[in-house]
Amino acid sequence: MGGVLTALALLAAFAVVPALWARAGAPFVGAYAATLLAACLATLAAGLFARQPIVVAPALGINVWLAYGVIYPLGVAWQEALAACFIAALLVLLTVTTPLRRIFLASMPRAIAEAARGGVGLLVVFTGLQMGKLVVGSPLTVTMLGSLSEPAAFVALAGLAVSLAFWAMGVRAAAFWGVLSAVLLALFEGFLVLPEAPFLLPEGLDRTAFALDFAHLAELSGVVLALWLFLFFDTCGTFAALGEAEEVHGLAEKRTLLVLAAGNVVASLLGAGPVTLAKESAAARAVGARTPLAACAAAAVLLLVLFLEPVAAAVLDFSAILAPLLIFSGCLLLRELRLDWQQTSEHVAFFAVLLVTPLSSSLVAGLGAGMIVYVFLEVFSGRGKKIHPVLFFFAGAFSLYFAYYTP
Template sequence: MLDNYFDYKKHKTDFKTEVIAGVTTFLTMAYIMFLNPVILADGGFDFGGVFTATALAAAIACFIAAFYAKTWPVGLAPGMGINAFIAYGVCLGMKYTPAEALGAVLVAGVVFLIISLTPLRAWLINSIPKSLKLGIGAGIGLFLAIIGFQLMGLTSDDPVVLVKLGDLSNPLTLLGAAAFISMIVMEKMKIKGNIIIGIVAFSIIAWLGGWANFNGVVSSPPPMTHLMTFDLGAALSASMVTVIFTLFFIDFFDTAGTLTSVANVAGKVGSDGKIKDIDKAMLSDSVSTVAGAMMGTSTVTTYVESAAGVKAGGRTGMTSLVIGLLFLLCLFFSPLATSLPKEIDAAALIYISTLFLRNITDIEWDDAAEAGPAVLAMIAMPFTYSISNGIALAFVSYAAIRIFTGKFGSTSPAIWVIAILSLISFYVS
């Protein structure tokens, strides 16, 4: 039955290959099961509730992709970067409650869903300059890095210089640093699942050394504390506009970029340059975000780690189905999640930040008008501790540069709309 539905022969694959591909992709993205609850808990969310919501949201999202976008061998789960924006920017920074933040995630998902069904999707993808997309992606990476440094204890606050070197005599900080190095070494050795292996291996050392508590491995899933608790009242207020736009922007363009990368590896780019069935993949992503918000977690998105499964031979939604089933199994490992020291979890954040930064080589560095706003996005996000500020400043500066260099007429209307909304956001937030 699966053979007929996914049409293995047409896609030059088979059941065994698809299963191996699914396991491969899962191992590269399983870290989200541990990191997402840790990050959102810092913003006031219930750790156990987020753990269960993460597993279920990821599983449902993968099932949607498997059976609707069935030619896409991708994994979906709550996205890194967006969860940090929710926790540290929206909840801690702007003082919104988890329910109000989930309301914003839901609205942003609905906006994404509507745009995915209209010609606006292609127009938006083609309207935003590549340099801004790359700069914003790198900025999110640096934002994750500074959070990772703080969680690991590599940095601490200082009233004079703002940030200084942390306490390097702390055994957990040293283990976190060693975990980061191990992840790099394992990647160099092409070991699949390097992030999750690094986290678990050095957590075991922490448990054996008596520096962290081991709470067990298996139990029944924690209750879904945030199920259907979203608050739309605040989400529809003027002060939330910048938050919703940021959530939409990150999810929309991250998904588009990820699908493009996966399509190149999977051979889904046609001779005309168009990507086959990208509309179904983006629609699956947007529906998954709405479902994730209802279950009580941050924005669900398509993972670029899906390329690992594609390289392992995955070519159909059967790969996504396997990933979803493995996320369901994670429901029973909440004690293990609570046993992992945050300093070692932080190693994964810092490692992931390096992945976000890799594409800055593609910025047009010889063109200051393109590179300048991209760099501004990069440095504004960690220094203002806000992804939305980085995006806003990048678009405002880009628009201003276009005006003063005589490029007003050749600039996409999308730039002016986003720049104006960004200026307004500074005054209503």
């Protein structure tokens, strides 16, 4: 039962992420099928191969960054973004299956890995505020508050209020109920019309599968590097959130890392953005979902949702419905941040990543700024010899990126 409830709690994300890729130019029907199929296969593999009661879902934050921080501002085609995801996924697969995993975990300051999540979280929140017209552009300042007389703002705020209220009451699927409330309100007010035929046989994979374009991959090297680092540390960090140790030793945990890395390879080949271990899996464990059957049950639910593409597509006509999920999910990413306030280098690097990422809409710039600042401060504080050579390498690589590739 826990696996089914977890999958239901994640349904809104499976509508939002394909919508993001559709806005970036990908066919929605193909992106929807690819996202559901990739998550379903990875969840099933987690249950049958890794023997873990977890659910794999779209990585909402990183998909928002790809859409609004890479594809839109840089003029990158969605096929080229998929190619970057594919290479990054291969690098993650290499990292988790070799001694590189231990080296990376030992070399990277925890503050930078934590701040990367927080920076993406702030970017997701800001994107949701803009999508819901709760924040709009200003001729005098960068942004200003929107007006509740705007239908989109009213619906988005109502959905967000429901999500927060359910969250305060301890309801697991708070984000789902918030989005559902926004949908019902939009239907009642006539802003949204559901299709007469809500079910459709899965289609569209022929338009997204193996559509990767490697022609301009060299120009996206910074994106690949940021994706690689973020996906690796997000995966390992989520195990800590689920009560697992960061240094994963068990066979089941190693197999789960392998499943997640391979799942991202398959997702990019199918035409979907990155997937990750759903943090809602922790709630499933809390209610007794501790066997692989929970993952299998969740995969079965996702397979059924695959036939609801017309309903998900209808959401595109009134995107304010998606805003509550983005804002709420971004807040949850910020909730997990931890920082040692006594370490000056980590303190400054943390805020460099946390601020630069949303302000520049670039995880590449955020991670690069954080690593460069950290190495700089450690060297001048006399602790340069303690810095891992891998971190020096990444700081140098990001310095070259800022010098030659920053648009």
